[in-house]
Amino acid sequence: xxxxxxxxxxxxxxxxVSLRRVSKTYGLATVLQVAGxxxxxxxxxxxxxxNGAGKTTMLGILAGTVMPDQxxxxxxxxxxxxxxxxxxxxxxxxxxxxxxxxxxxxxSVAENLTLGLRPQGRGLFFNRKSVAAVARGMLERVNxxxxxxxPVSSLSIPARQLLEVAKALxxxxxxxxxxxxxxxxxxVEADLVIGIAREHAANGGAVIFVGHRLxxxxxxxxxxxxxxxxxxxxxxxxxxxxxxxxxxEMVGREHLATxxxxxxxxxxxxxxxxxxxxxxxxxxxxxxxxxxxxxxxIAGLMGAGRSRLMHTIFGAIPRTxxxxxxxxxxxxxxxxxxxxxxxxxxxxxxRKQQSILANAPVRWNVTLATLRRLSTRxxxxxxxxxxxxxxxxxxxxxxxxSIEQPIGSxxxxxxxxxxxxxxxAAEPKLLLLDEPTRGVDxxxxxxxxxxxxxxxxRGMAVIVASSELEELFHLSDxxxxxxxxxxxxxxxxxxxSKEQVLLTASGVKEIP
Amino acid sequence: xxxxxxxxxxxxxxxxxxGLAARPSRLRAIVDIPEFGVIAACVLVFVIVTILQxxxxxxxxxxxxxxxLADYGILTIGVGxxxxxxxxxxxxxxxxxxxxxxxxxLNVNDNVPVGLCVIFSVLIGAVIGFLHGxxxxxxxxxxxxxxxxxxxxxAGGALALTSGQPISGVAFFYQDIxxxxxxxxxxxxxxxxxxxVLAWILLERTYIGRQIYxxxxxxxxxxxxxxxxxxxLMLTYIISGACAGLVAVMVIGRVGVGDPSVGSGWExxxxxxxxxxxxxxxxxxxxxxxxxxxxxxxxxxxxxxIVLNVNPYYQQVALGLVLGVAIxxxxxxxxxRGQARPRGIPIFGARGSNPKPGGEPAxxx
Numbered sequence: 001x002x003x004x005x006x007x008x009x010x011x012x013x014x015x016x017v018s019l020r021r022v023s024k025t026y027g028l029a030t031v032l033q034v035a036g037x038x039x040x041x042x043x044x045x046x047x048x049x050x051n052g053a054g055k056t057t058m059l060g061i062l063a064g065t066v067m068p069d070q071x072x073x074x075x076x077x078x079x080x081x082x083x084x085x086x087x088x089x090x091x092x093x094x095x096x097x098x099x100x101x102x103x104x105x106x107x108s109v110a111e112n113l114t115l116g117l118r119p120q121g122r123g124l125f126f127n128r129k130s131v132a133a134v135a136r137g138m139l140e141r142v143n144x145x146x147x148x149x150x151p152v153s154s155l156s157i158p159a160r161q162l163l164e165v166a167k168a169l170x171x172x173x174x175x176x177x178x179x180x181x182x183x184x185x186x187x188v189e190a191d192l193v194i195g196i197a198r199e200h201a202a203n204g205g206a207v208i209f210v211g212h213r214l215x216x217x218x219x220x221x222x223x224x225x226x227x228x229x230x231x232x233x234x235x236x237x238x239x240x241x242x243x244x245x246x247x248x249e250m251v252g253r254e255h256l257a258t259x260x261x262x263x264x265x266x267x268x269x270x271x272x273x274x275x276x277x278x279x280x281x282x283x284x285x286x287x288x289x290x291x292x293x294x295x296x297x298i299a300g301l302m303g304a305g306r307s308r309l310m311h312t313i314f315g316a317i318p319r320t321x322x323x324x325x326x327x328x329x330x331x332x333x334x335x336x337x338x339x340x341x342x343x344x345x346x347x348x349x350x351r352k353q354q355s356i357l358a359n360a361p362v363r364w365n366v367t368l369a370t371l372r373r374l375s376t377r378x379x380x381x382x383x384x385x386x387x388x389x390x391x392x393x394x395x396x397x398x399x400x401x402s403i404e405q406p407i408g409s410x411x412x413x414x415x416x417x418x419x420x421x422x423x424x425a426a427e428p429k430l431l432l433l434d435e436p437t438r439g440v441d442x443x444x445x446x447x448x449x450x451x452x453x454x455x456x457x458r459g460m461a462v463i464v465a466s467s468e469l470e471e472l473f474h475l476s477d478x479x480x481x482x483x484x485x486x487x488x489x490x491x492x493x494x495x496x497s498k499e500q501v502l503l504t505a506s507g508v509k510e511i512p
Numbered sequence: 513x514x515x516x517x518x519x520x521x522x523x524x525x526x527x528x529x530x531g532l533a534a535r536p537s538r539l540r541a542i543v544d545i546p547e548f549g550v551i552a553a554c555v556l557v558f559v560i561v562t563i564l565q566x567x568x569x570x571x572x573x574x575x576x577x578x579x580x581l582a583d584y585g586i587l588t589i590g591v592g593x594x595x596x597x598x599x600x601x602x603x604x605x606x607x608x609x610x611x612x613x614x615x616x617x618l619n620v621n622d623n624v625p626v627g628l629c630v631i632f633s634v635l636i637g638a639v640i641g642f643l644h645g646x647x648x649x650x651x652x653x654x655x656x657x658x659x660x661x662x663x664x665x666x667a668g669g670a671l672a673l674t675s676g677q678p679i680s681g682v683a684f685f686y687q688d689i690x691x692x693x694x695x696x697x698x699x700x701x702x703x704x705x706x707x708x709v710l711a712w713i714l715l716e717r718t719y720i721g722r723q724i725y726x727x728x729x730x731x732x733x734x735x736x737x738x739x740x741x742x743x744x745l746m747l748t749y750i751i752s753g754a755c756a757g758l759v760a761v762m763v764i765g766r767v768g769v770g771d772p773s774v775g776s777g778w779e780x781x782x783x784x785x786x787x788x789x790x791x792x793x794x795x796x797x798x799x800x801x802x803x804x805x806x807x808x809x810x811x812x813x814x815x816x817x818i819v820l821n822v823n824p825y826y827q828q829v830a831l832g833l834v835l836g837v838a839i840x841x842x843x844x845x846x847x848x849r850g851q852a853r854p855r856g857i858p859i860f861g862a863r864g865s866n867p868k869p870g871g872e873p874a875x876x877x
Contacts, residue, residue, distance in 0.1 A: 336735055355733050368737045380719055
């Protein structure tokens with residue numbers, strides 16, 4: 001780190017990527033207005049801001065996918081870039097790793113990595129072997145040990161994310177944009193990506209690192225800039241970027257959250273859910289139990305089986321062995337429908353793919369799991385549905401203009417609140433949360449923690465899987481650390497520490 | 513923050529993602545109905561053609577339009593419901609032929625009472641639909657492929673059963689169904705309206721209907737919300753098949769024979785009708801009102817081109833253009849609402865690169 005910091009001082013700000021008088025307006029709304037901003041070569045610039053602050057728009061302008069307003073320039077190492085053209089931006093050396101995964105699912109890892117590069121073979125044909133060799137080289141740079149011939153659709157989300165990073169690096173970019181690259185990753189992989197960012201800067205490239213996890217941004221960046229309502233509100237060296245300062249700049253008001261609440265008084269000893277030697281493909285045997293009002297955290301690296309465990313409990317992945325009980329009765333769901341009927345709810349990891357009907361109104365989304373219960377002999381009354389939809393979106397504090405608005409038009413945080421409302425309406429006994437704050441901003445995160453507190457106060461048992469350890473420490477009464485689908489260790493509240501979790505998760509040290 | 517009803521203008525401070533607040537205007541509200549375009553087009557076509565050629569609005573001609581509308585309309589509703597799940601049914605035209613032939617055959621050659629023959633026709637259609645659903649849900653066969661099999665095989669089967677000759681001598685009951693009128697309205701149109709109302713109730717007022725939309729909108733989200741996805745898919749194919757079986761009965765009555773070559777190409781008009789009515793080929797979007805007016809518009813234009821003596825070759829071109837305009841208009845409307853085109857290939861039912869839930873196979877860190 002010191003090395004690259006030194007190099008940036010010596011190079012000064014003569015070259016790099018600069019934005020001059022760049023703005024973007026949609027109709028009457030100005031979503032971005034930046035008078036001047038330089039991303040210096042040899043430096044990692046951390047970019048933070050709440051959802052809707054203009055981060056995505058700014059990155060889009062750099063990547064050429066968003067057409068800026070007339071009159072501004074994007075200049076890369078002294079060369080102005082033709083605005084609004086992804087091809088021009090790429091040719092000028094901009095590579096972006098985005099939150100979405102624009103990989104071609106049916107194609108193999110190798111084919112995706114070399115997509116858009118010049119074919120390796122002769123003429124129109126390409127040589128499978130040389131493509132795979134190139135791909136292997138690219139995968140090595142991100143430490144990803146996967147078969148280059150495997151189709152991308154068979155990979156997990158974290159593996160795809162790393163694949164994206166490998167693909168971007170493979171283009172030898174002058175400006176590497178990492179847009180929340182770690183949101184899908186566990187701690188070890190996140191460190192890896194941070195290392196890649198640092199290395200790229202040390203080699204003289206410019207890097208923009210966008211993150212929700214402030215600690216990671218600090219770790220990665222030499223300097224941090226903050227956007228709020230489309231404007232640059234702060235630009236500081238990383239040493240000054242404390243949590244308090246950043247959150248204050250992002251939110252524009254004092255942080256409201258109660259970050260260190262003590263929930264120990266709320267936990268009651270009645271076990272709501274137990275699993276005994278639970279197994280599924282790639283999982284277990286796992287035994288655990290959660291009590292009324294208790295939050296059990298699930299930690300583990302990517303591929304450790306966190307989501308798999310959640311989906312197995314929910315009946316969405318076939319169980320191959322073991323027994324479960326719910327509220328004292330035997331519980332053996334053969335599909336998600338039976339789990340919901342028995343009183344279990346799951347907020348899945350990937351909101352867009354697994355949770356929401358993006359083009360359908362908020363009303364449909366919030367009543368999706370309970371419309372059947374709302375119906376008599378199959379029929380429901382639209383009025384009862386509207387009342388219900390308003391009640392449960394209200395209870396979770398989701399904000400929108402109308403319950404008829406498509407849920408896809410809401411921010412990530414508000415979408416998640418609607419999803420919580422959907423499950424609160426089902427009054428589950430056991431609430432399964434898989435990465436509940438993935439892709440939501442700091443303010444919304446605190447509110448989602450509030451919802452989880454409400455769930456426990458209502459006597460639900462909660463199981464939270466998360467790759468953010470701070471989140472687990474904050475929420476959980478106990479943490480189960482998974483490794484290769486098995487329980488590596490169970491930590492009680494007084495044992496919570498990053499070292500303990502990481503050591504167990506990565507298998508460095510086996511603790512009985 | 514106070515939450516207020518849509519229509520007041522100050523309700524969304526603090527959340528820029530909600531965009532401009534809706535302003536109250538009755539005209540705006542009417543124009544914003546997704547089916548506004550197709551309904552307006554129906555009215556426009558009717559008025560303009562009637563001015564050009566008053567014969568268009570004659571009772572006799574309206575009867576012809578009405579009978580066509582009933583046949584195609586019922587097929588449109590069946591296919592439309594399948595498309596809501598992001599599936600497709602290419603078989604209805606051929607199923608009409610097969611059901612018509614079998615129903616007539618049983619009636620004429622085996623002396624099966626006509627009432628039973630009518631029921632059999634609908635049942636055979638439903639069983640074919642069930643088979644489609646079985647292949648789609650149990651073996652993951654793309655709907656396009658399995659219904660293409662039926663499109664070919666059922667049409668061939670109808671011809672093979674009859675050696676290509678129409679079956680004549682069917683009971684008069686068939687004609688009674690098709691050619692009778694109640695208060696001047698042909699019975700088939702009454703049947704069409706009943707089917708449309710039942711379908712509307714299913715989709716708008718029952719949880720099963722909502723679950724059908726959910727399966728089309730996001731199959732994985734539907735599954736993880738506890739919805740029995742396979743049963744819902746199955747139901748839509750059965751409905752589509754039964755609709756084709758019902759149309760077969762009305763067709764026998766109309767031509768007075770069990771004609772094995774009937775129905776060829778009808779599925780395309782039915783699909784076009786649904787799409788013109790705003791049913792998204794990506795699934796999850798579209799309503800019965802739209803389907804009804806979509807197929808009505810197609811029937812009006814079809815008939816208008818005949819009445820106006822347009823060269824038959826250009827009739828095909830015109831119908832194609834209507835479909836093109838409808839699809840483009842739908843995309844423009846979706847864009848203006850800021851909706852992204854869903855991933856995946858429409859018709860093939862595939863949702864692109866859906867990650868398997870909780871699947872974290874290849875990588876061990």
